[in-house]
Amino acid sequence: RKFLEGIAEYGVDGCRVVTPFKNSATGNQYGYSCSALNGKLVDLMSETGVCSTKDTDPKGGFVAAFRSGGVLQLVRANERVMNTENTEIPLAYADGRLTGETDNIVNGQEGRVVALVPAKGDRGYYLLVDMSDEYGEEPGKESDVDPQSDKGRKYAAFRVSKAKSNAVPDGKGGYSELPAPLIVGGKVGNLEISYAETVHKMQGSEVKCIIVPLSSNCARMSSFINRALVYTAVTRASVKVVFVGSLTAMGAA
Numbered sequence: 001r002k003f004l005e006g007i008a009e010y011g012v013d014g015c016r017v018v019t020p021f022k023n024s025a026t027g028n029q030y031g032y033s034c035s036a037l038n039g040k041l042v043d044l045m046s047e048t049g050v051c052s053t054k055d056t057d058p059k060g061g062f063v064a065a066f067r068s069g070g071v072l073q074l075v076r077a078n079e080r081v082m083n084t085e086n087t088e089i090p091l092a093y094a095d096g097r098l099t100g101e102t103d104n105i106v107n108g109q110e111g112r113v114v115a116l117v118p119a120k121g122d123r124g125y126y127l128l129v130d131m132s133d134e135y136g137e138e139p140g141k142e143s144d145v146d147p148q149s150d151k152g153r154k155y156a157a158f159r160v161s162k163a164k165s166n167a168v169p170d171g172k173g174g175y176s177e178l179p180a181p182l183i184v185g186g187k188v189g190n191l192e193i194s195y196a197e198t199v200h201k202m203q204g205s206e207v208k209c210i211i212v213p214l215s216s217n218c219a220r221m222s223s224f225i226n227r228a229l230v231y232t233a234v235t236r237a238s239v240k241v242v243f244v245g246s247l248t249a250m251g252a253a
Helices: 002-010 025-029 034-048 216-221 227-234 247-252
Strands: 015-019 062-068 071-076 080-083 087-093 098-105 110-118 125-130 154-162 167-169 175-177 191-193 196-198 207-214 237-245
Touching (some): 002 015, 034 191, 034 196, 062 110, 062 125, 062 191, 098 154
Parallel strands (some): 207 237
Antiparallel strands (some): 062 071, 080 191, 087 098, 087 154, 110 125, 125 154, 167 175
């Protein structure tokens, strides 16, 4: 609820959930890891229609699924993602044509998922991600506010291939079919959904609204919950900080 209030007031890019846990056993156990929180927040974004385009499901069309750090990332159009390694990525137009240019995408740089498109003149696919307003437009083309209908804009093109099957283990000894193509290869594993981020990853960044979940269970079981961590999380916000949890956890910090 606080996250939805935050993005309603400050926009999707103006609100973050900040946690000390990336994908630890403790964080997952109590639902406070980045992977656990992002899974919940992705569902919220779908239910509210934030991740939507003019020509897809009003709640947002699934674009692709991929694994990053062992965690399955199922992304929709307009989903916010973060690059986690410094890497050089080619640029492409919305129809999959390479521009002949590249960009050095840095660790921590964020963007929005646009589409999964066939690579023009070659085998494979590109997962297009809008990583920068500085890429510009194709000569003679005008920009459009909707990236799905904007054929002139340039995007970071993560080259991938489709897996032979979209089935993944369901954790119960069986398999479930994903609602989008499972993609592999290239540098797509450098991307991860980024509505929730670790305090470490947020260092040096600032957004208008920060939400800090504090669990007394996590506080007792982890040395990460301390005054320095809370101070770092609080100082990432330029306007508002919201603590969600228990006073016990705050006292432990």
